[in-house]
Amino acid sequence: MGDEPGLYYDYEDQRAVLPKEAFEFQYAAKGDSQLAVQIAAQLQHRGFKPVLERRGFDHAVYVPMILMRPQADIPIVQMSVLRGETDIESTELNIQLGQAVESFRDRGYAVIGSGGSYHDFQAIAKAYFENKFVPAESSAFEDFLESAASIQDPKARAKALLGWRSLSSSYLAHVEGSSEHLMPFMVAAGSGGGHGGVKFDMYTHKGATMSQYIW
Numbered sequence: 001m002g003d004e005p006g007l008y009y010d011y012e013d014q015r016a017v018l019p020k021e022a023f024e025f026q027y028a029a030k031g032d033s034q035l036a037v038q039i040a041a042q043l044q045h046r047g048f049k050p051v052l053e054r055r056g057f058d059h060a061v062y063v064p065m066i067l068m069r070p071q072a073d074i075p076i077v078q079m080s081v082l083r084g085e086t087d088i089e090s091t092e093l094n095i096q097l098g099q100a101v102e103s104f105r106d107r108g109y110a111v112i113g114s115g116g117s118y119h120d121f122q123a124i125a126k127a128y129f130e131n132k133f134v135p136a137e138s139s140a141f142e143d144f145l146e147s148a149a150s151i152q153d154p155k156a157r158a159k160a161l162l163g164w165r166s167l168s169s170s171y172l173a174h175v176e177g178s179s180e181h182l183m184p185f186m187v188a189a190g191s192g193g194g195h196g197g198v199k200f201d202m203y204t205h206k207g208a209t210m211s212q213y214i215w
Contacts, residue, residue, distance in 0.1 A: 002033060002054045003030055003031045003032065003075075004031065005054070005055065006056040006057070007027060007056045007058075008057065008058045009022070009023055009059070010058040010059060011059065025063075027057065027061075027062040027065060027072050029057070029069075029074060029076050030075045030076075031076060031078075032075040032076070032077055035075070036077045038104075040052055042100060042101065042103065042104070043097075043100055043101075046096075048100065055078070057076065060078075060114040060184075061076060061078050061114065063114075064112070064114050079187075081115075081180055081184055081186075081187060082097055087164075087179045088165060090180070090183060091179075091183070091186050092158075092162060094183040094184075094186040094187045094190065095158045095187070095189060095190035098111065098188060098190020099154070100190075101187075101191055102190070102191045102193050105193075111191040112184075112188070113184030113186075115180075115181045115182055115183060115184035116182070117142060117185060117209070117210050117211045118173045118209060118210045119174055119178055119182070120134070120138075120173065120178070120208070123135075123172075123208070124205060124206055124208050127206040127208075133206050133207030134206055134207040135207075136207060137168070138169055138172035138173050138207070138208060138209070139169075139207075139209055140167065141167055141170050141172065142173075142209045142211055144169070144170075145164075145185070145213075146199050146213075148160035148164075149161075149189060149196070149197030149198075149199070149213050149215075150196040150197055150198070151196060152195065152196040154190075154194060157189060157196075161186060161189060185213070188213065188215060189215070191215065193215070195215045196215075197213040197215045198214055198215075199213050200213070
């Protein structure tokens with residue numbers, strides 16, 4: 001991670017169908033190479049195999065940060081989520097990743113998970129163009145996330161979250177093959193330690209609910 005990372009438009013292959021404004025975002029936040037090295041050392045100590053890369057901030061960073069901190073005056077270290085052989089293995093790995101960086105949270109750094117509690121954009125687009133709503137059953141998945149996130153005991157919270165694919169509503173919120181968009185939530189939940197997560201905001205569009213949590 002460099003100290004002047006710039007931006008990386010990670011949807012370049014969609015240039016033909018996206019508005020030109022999607023490629024005009026600017027966000028001049030700095031990186032923090034020294035902090036990145038510290039994080040990598042901690043991850044290695046916890047059994048991970050981190051790779052330090054020089055890559056610009058992708059849309060998972062600059063889209064929320066433009067809204068949260070338009071001044072771009074806070075250094076950022078971007079991290080990738082992990083992918084296992086199954087959704088449950090991915091969940092376990094990313095909870096463990098969050099647990100590994102919990103000590104940085106305790107030192108005053110913010111661990112921000114940028115993903116989506118709902119991420120079936122095809123269903124949203126279909127509902128939008130047909131003037132309908134996504135299946136109401138998807139809201140049951142939000143109820144599950146809120147209940148599991150609020151558990152204070154970290155082991156019990158992790159156990160509850162590992163069961164997310166047992167809910168039929170999970171396939172409405174995250175279709176097969178798209179679970180990586182939920183994994184930032186799992187990292188944040190893992191970093192929460194002995195604190196229960198609190199839902200502090202929720203956005204609804206065409207019946208799809210997308211929530212934000214804080215630990």
